[in-house]
Amino acid sequence: MEQKLRSEARALLEEGKVDWIIGFEPGSLKFTTTPLITKDKNDTERLVINPFITNNLANFLTEIKGRVGIVAKGCESRSIVSLIQDNKVARENLVIFGVPCPGIIDLSKLERLAAKNRDELDEITREKDRVIIKADGKTSEFPVSQALFDHCLACELPTPKEYDILLGEPTPPIANPTAQESIKKLKQLVPEERWAFWAKELSRCVRCYACRNVCPACFCQRCFVEETEPQWVLPAPRWQDNLIFQIIRNIHVAGRCTDCGECERVCPVKIPLRSLTREMYDIVGELFQFKSGMDKDADPLLTHYEEQEAEDFFR
């Protein structure tokens, strides 16, 4: 699969069919990958596909100009479709390498299962429905459902629908209900408890904006937090303003968020942001029977006007 990707990507650059290749290459730490963004055909030798390809590469499409050959897991392909719906990217400028994705390994979960830090692990391999860890000469195994990201367990489209070349056999959704555990727990709290929960979590926020910058749906040239006239949100990390930032960001991406989970993964202080984004995603599904990024010819949900629209919420 990797070989096919490398030779196809190289060919695209050599034949001048694309200007850029965006994919994954091995990272500088064990069990990591890093985005590879290149115009150089020799760099395509480093492209990889493995259980650690975490990033949502569609994020780079709003920045890179020109024709792009892009590696896309299910979540990326949905983000790409969403960007096409928003007119930010033209389909004819893309060559999509679809990668059917059996789920990405969450190192934080593995650290808890193995009761070891990731630096102490020697090897992590995945075999079908098991994850095998080697550390200190000992081997341990865990069912894959315990080791994957929550958003992978809940993923509705692991195999891209929109692609030019499909690398590998289609794979079905895992649809493991444990993915929604944390959100269910939150919903059982009464409002005062929820308020206290978020006040505590958001007190750690340092306003790095990684959640926003890593999101393909956040592509505004000037974000509302950067406005000074009027100053919507305090530029400093007071928890109340951090909360407002999250709420407004969720509203801004509603209908375009594909629950790729990147926001929660990148947060350096481990705020459970996906609880907010997934909840918004579910609300959008309930209210509008709409799932983002599924059909590139569909109209975007909230930025599209139709004369005949539901008006039952007017009272």
Add this chain to the structure above:
Amino acid sequence: MTTNISPSKFLAQDNVYLPHIAVIEKIIEETPNVRTFHFNFKDKTLQKDFTFESGQFGEYSVFGVGEAPFCISSSPTRRDHLEFAVQRVGRVTNALHRLGVGAEIGFRGPFGNSFPLDFLKGKNLVFVGGGIGLAPLRSLIWNVIDNRNKYKDIVIIYGARTPADLCFKYDLDAWGKDKTIKFTTTVDRGDESWKGKVGVVPKILEEAAPSARDTVAIVCGPPIMIRFTFPVLTKLGFTPEQMLTTLEKRMKCGIGKCGRCNIGNVFVCRDGPVFSYAQIKSFVSSEY
């Protein structure tokens, strides 16, 4: 050639971040977008003791809105009040424009270095200003005029985009009438009543062709004007050491601690804002 940078002697409660309270005494509408504020400190002892040099700036606060840096546009030789000029472009500047006479603002300073008077003494001076860039220059110009016999010939070339954008018109009148100054105003575009020169400042400078011998040129204005003025001065024979300017960057603390206004390892607020073209060319960072 750099002037010595010594810290401000006027710190409130020994804390460089604390502003002194100042009261606005007069407001002049220079253009629809530019206002000059005359102010004095509430503390009468500070009002008496306060000193600064031409080229230095202060950090002015609108309490509750924020703080912004502006040069002190009045001359240290005329100390019955202090002045600064503000162009309305954002949050703090708009808030300043909404203030009336009697309003209280904060002031921290004076910060930065100043025009090197020892270097300018005994020389001919060519002042080239554009738009609100005249604000730091006018502090120096009045300083020089008040010590007229220390300097030789004075040439002032000042321009703006249109006649309505000319700032400090009362200064322009005075300098036009001063027989010891060769003074020219110009606009990029005239209007029906404009009878003066028409042409961008660098072009008018080239026509005026002041001699470079024993002369220092001091240039202040929008970046694009400065970028076209330096080559003209070079053509007229000025060396980079003979060209001075003030640089502008987004600033917050004003004292070289918040990191923002750096050009390489130089901080505009602490090592500037006055720089010679020779210094600018030697910056390790070309992003000035």
Add this chain to the structure above:
Amino acid sequence: MAKKINKRDIIKLLNQWSKDFAIFAPSRESGVAAMAKWDGKDTEFLDWYRNTVVAPKANFLPNMEEMFKFQKDKEGYRIELPPDGEKQLIFGIRPCDARAMKIIDNNFKGLYQDPYYLNKRNSAVLVGLGCVNPGESCFCTSLDISPAESDDVDLMLTDIGNELLVEPISAAGKKLIAKTTGLKAATKNDEAKAKEVKKTAYNKVTRKINAEGIVERLTACFDDQEFWEKVAAKCISCGICTLLCPTCYCFDINDEIFRQQGTRFRSLDSCAFPVYTKMPMENPRAEKWKRVRQKVCHKYSFFPMSFKDIACTGCGRCVRLCPVNWDITQVINSVPAKEAKKRVKEGGRG
């Protein structure tokens, strides 16, 4: 003369010191390690192998800090300084983070003294804890820092098994030890063991960064737009590397009015953000590659030009927390030697 203490007795030690200081120790609330007010009983952090996620700089340069309050009455504005804080004892600070405080001190002293930072810093006591098992992202040794030794703390603790060796480093440390009870004298064996531990820890740091002549190298390639665009390609311009870096100190100043009372506060800012240098008419770092260049050059070129120290201590936070695994060690290692005519092949693994 070195002392030692059993790990079990750390609680008693901290309780003793808590009479004079506010004790801060690493704690892992919600899975995020930070220096927090010690809760009186937790000593789990003694077995951690790595520095905290949130750097101890937050104890001296908080994320958000009140500078003063202002209020308007009929006489006009009145300004009020915040009350003095308590004296801090930072327990378990790693050598990289302790060195970072020395490095940051340069910025807050100088022509003007920054009272908010210096009041906290000058009254604080740092008790260092050596790293026994440096992590994969650590590269302190390339920057003249030892993972288990430090001149930048007041007391240095080394893990020698069930006990910790306690060495006074500074005059303040010696004074503190003199007043402290419950410490035993260390034997020659203990000191030899500690020496072993320190050496082993030093050799375990395998990540290396080539910082030789880096100021000249960066100056030489400053204008190489192609190089910097490649370096910056995958950066997403968030602030993680700078906000969590122990040697980053850039801050923003803002005002706020709430219910008739105003506050001016400062908060950490980042040169990675596009609006950091934005002016009404222009933005000198609107392009991402310029901002990435600024970050690298500030730490490895501009800061050492002014203060001799490189503004990096190899703590590894930026490497392991970056959302796209942008790695400063790879970037610095790929900056060519000044005399090199051809560029060194990029992408070399650090």
